[in-house]
Amino acid sequence: MFQEYLKINDKKIPQTSLGTAPFIGMPYFGHRSRLYQLDFYNNPENILKVIRKSYDMGVRAIQLIPEEPVVKALEMAQDEGLELDIWGTVRKENLMGDIELLSNLNASMMLLDEWVTDKSEMDFIAGALDFINDENIIAGLITALPKETTLKLLDSDIRDLFEVYMVPVNKLGYMMDYSTFLTPEREELADLLQKLDKVVMANKILAVGILNPQEALEFLKTLDYVDLVTLGVASEKEAEETFGLLFKG
Secondary structure, eight states: OOOSEEEETTEEEESEEEEOGGGGTOGGGTTHHHHHIIIIITOHHHHHHHHHHHHHHTOOEEEEOOOHHHHHHHHHHHHTTOOOEEEEEEOGGGHHHHHHHHHHTTOSEEEEOHHHHTTSOHHHHHHHHHHHHHTTOEEEEEOSOHHHHHHHHHTSSOGGGOSEEEEEOOTTOTTSSOSOOSHHHHHHHHHHHHHHTOEEEEEOTTGGGTSOHHHHHHHHTTOTTOOEEEEEOSSHHHHHHHHHHHHHO
16 A cells, blocks of 8 residues: 555656654654654754665655755765655745755655645745746645645635645544544545545644554545655654555555
């Protein structure tokens, strides 16, 4: 499962990427954020170990948040001969710098982060997507509000400016804009995404570690609208377990 490739804009894209949020200790990991910062942020070698193990398990892409230690670890992996497709996050606070950096890294895809997608005016989003498209790179959007933002996009004029749409989705509805996420809500989201008609990338499938991989990935199997998936893991052991289950499925 998710071990094949998709063709997007004449580019061959792996279906699975390694997420990098744990490596920078994103705040939504709660108390683990500080531990991740200590383990990874000042130790690119530890990030490299997880990249290497994920690659050994069959992962051929990385969803890159372009923080310095993550970029350094990626470059170390490339020096070892690991060939990873780069899906870069473009952050609102460093928009042009991230686009330039990711272009220099030969990223195949750039996605505007949720602070752009969910909080900006459509004209600003359109302008940012134009910058990415001008680089001849696959453009995408990341949302933290899959219901609200998808409804907004359906009524917008920017639908032709991007190809990939990253949405949080998991069995619990955790970090999604649904108070519950049972059958009616799941069907509603599936319908919205079908109408938007974009390549859908799922993230937060593991509910930032609340769900065990077996349970989380069993749920992923039920989501026929998901084309790509990005999964963050915080150790070689987690990489082996999570990607082993994903590709076995």
